[in-house]
Amino acid sequence: KEAKFPADFLWGASTSAYQFEGAYNEDGKGLSVMDIAPHPEDVADFKVASDHYHHYQEDVQMMKELGLKAYRFSISWSRVIPDGKGDINPAGIEFYHNLIDELKASNIEPIVTMYHFDLPAALQEEGGWENRATIDAFTKYAKLLFEEYGEKIKYWLVINEQNVMINHPGALNRDEIPSKKSLYQQCHNMFVAQAKAMILCHKMYPEALIGPAPNIMAVYPATCNPADSIAANNWASIRCWLYLDVAVYGKYTDLVWQYLVDREIEPEIYAGDLELLAEAKPDYIAMNYYATATVGASKGDGSDLSARGGDQQIMLGENGVYRAEQNSYLDSTDFVWAIDPIGLRLTLRKINERYHLPILITENGLGAKDILTEDGKIHDDYRIDFFNKHFKQAALAIADGVNLIGYCPWSAVDLISTHQGCSKRYGFIYVNRDEFDLKDMRRMKKDSFYWYQKVIESNGKI
Ligand code: BGP
Structure with a gap:
């Protein structure tokens, strides 16, 4: 079958509030955990970010010029409800109305993530996701979003990368890493909050589409040793499928539940939780994909976490359970993330086989140290090559029978x-700032901007 994209394919791009908006304490916004997260000395914080809050009209105009059919962004919970559960901030509400209106006037479909890592700091002080009251706060927040924006929004995403928050909490600059017991309780509470939001959305706006947005990657066993295959299978269940199995089928699988019970880290499940999980049904699956994992059997000597260099790969091991291994067939980025376009096709096939739902890619991209030349150009041919290869594999996955409805690369515009920090850039649009020198924040089109524009214009003929 010929590999091509459907006519209504959502060619898009993504951002998230704390990485892009800046204005972290302006116009009544409350602090989020990301605003106050400790940062390594050589890395920018999120306070000003790309100052999208003050540049949103210009940014949307550039997205329109790029030809985007869709734009996936997140709403900052603490911008609309500063302490997460109390008074509403009218200026915050208005900002997202303005942004959504600007997008719609530009024929760009808004895809809204309700929560992208940035829990209101006031809720964290009261125990964060370990506290069941956060479920109620989230439900109130979700209701507010549906009431305010429900008429205008077709695509909702509840929680970005819940599995990264639980499996790789160190990636979020946390002060302290919670115990596994705490993390799986947080995880369960997030599942309940997500279920409530999906049910509410369907009640209030039956035409709207809502779903989860985990980070999913196919996994290869390090060798054909059967012990490595079991390890890879465990990895897939614990790191990826748990999150979609609960979201789609409303159940913990036996394998994962046993893993939790064996370690005495199973969450407390309250009366009514399982019924809610079973009642909530997503309309589609959104997924973020950057790389694949290669995993082998645990060595049992405590070295499983550090089996492979590079920050992303370190996160793939779990002592005593599985270890992350090098994949000698794959190149990697400047930041040592594996580059695996065929792995994208494989990941899409696996999600399709397991869940039979439409899929939207909500993140995929190349973090690189882009260089602004003296004549104001950014020659990011490596990014073009990266997307060229990934788009081709996405088209092949569609030919395989995957119902892929759109592709939102990370990121529309450079962000933190x-x-x-900001030396690791992902955008099609460059933002003129350095790690600590804010310069003039001017937006500039990278070479990949013009390339992606042609891809969209021709509906993916590359
Ligand atoms: C995903 C997150 C994004 C973004 C991206 C790139 O995990 O959803 O928020 O940050 O990864 O990761 P990084 O910024 O670490 O390069």
Whole structure:
């Protein structure tokens, strides 16, 4: 079958509030955990970010010129409810109305993430996701978003990368890493909050589409040793499928529940939780994809976490359970993330086989040290090459039968990396600032901007 994209394919791009907006304490916004997260000395914080809050009209105009059909962004919970559960901030509400209106006037479909890592700091002080009251706060926040923006929004995403928050909490600049017991209780409470939001959305706006947005990657066993295959299978269940199995089928699988019970880290499940999980049904699956994992059997000597260099790979091991291994068939980025376009096709096939739902890619991209030349150009041919290869594999996945409805690369415009500052750039649009010198924040089109514009214009003929 010929590999091509459907006519209504959502060619998009993504951002998230704390990495992009700046204005972290302006116009009544409350602090989020990301605003106050400790930062390594050589890395920018999120306070000004790309100052999108003050540049949103210009940014949307550039997205329109790029030809985007969709734009996936997140709403900052503490901008609309500063302490997460109390008074509403009218200026925050208005900002997102203005942004959404600007997008719609530009024929760009808004795709809204309700929560992208930035829990209101006031809620964290009261125990964060370990506290069941955060579920109620989230439900109130979700209701507010549906009431305010429900008429205008077709695509909702509840929680960005819940599995990263639980499995790789160190990636979020946390002061202290909670115990596994605490993390899985937080995880369960997030599942309940997500279920409530999906049910509420369907009640209030039956036409709207809502779903989870985990980070999913296919996994390879390090060798054909059967013990490595079991380890890879465990990795997939614990790191990826748990999150979609609960979101889609409303159940913990036996394998994962046993893993939790064996370690005495199973969450407390309250009366009514399982019914809610079973009742909530997502309309589609959003997924972030950057790389694949290669995993082998645990060595049992405590070295499983550090089996492979590079920050992302270190996060793939778990002592006594599985270890992350090098994949000698794959190149990696400047920041040592594996580059695996075929792995994208494989990941899409696996999600499709397991869940049979439409899929939207909500993140995929190349973090690089882009260089602004003296004549004001950014020659990011490496990014073009990266997307060229990934788009081709996405088209092949569609030919395989995957119902892929859109592709939102990370990121529309340069923003601050979650833990590696602003020298790690992802955008099609460059923002003229350095790590600590804010310069003039001017937006400039990278070579990849013009390339992506042509891809969209031709609906993916590359
Ligand atoms: C995902 C997050 C994004 C973004 C991206 C790139 O995990 O959802 O918020 O940060 O990864 O990661 P990084 O910024 O660490 O390069």
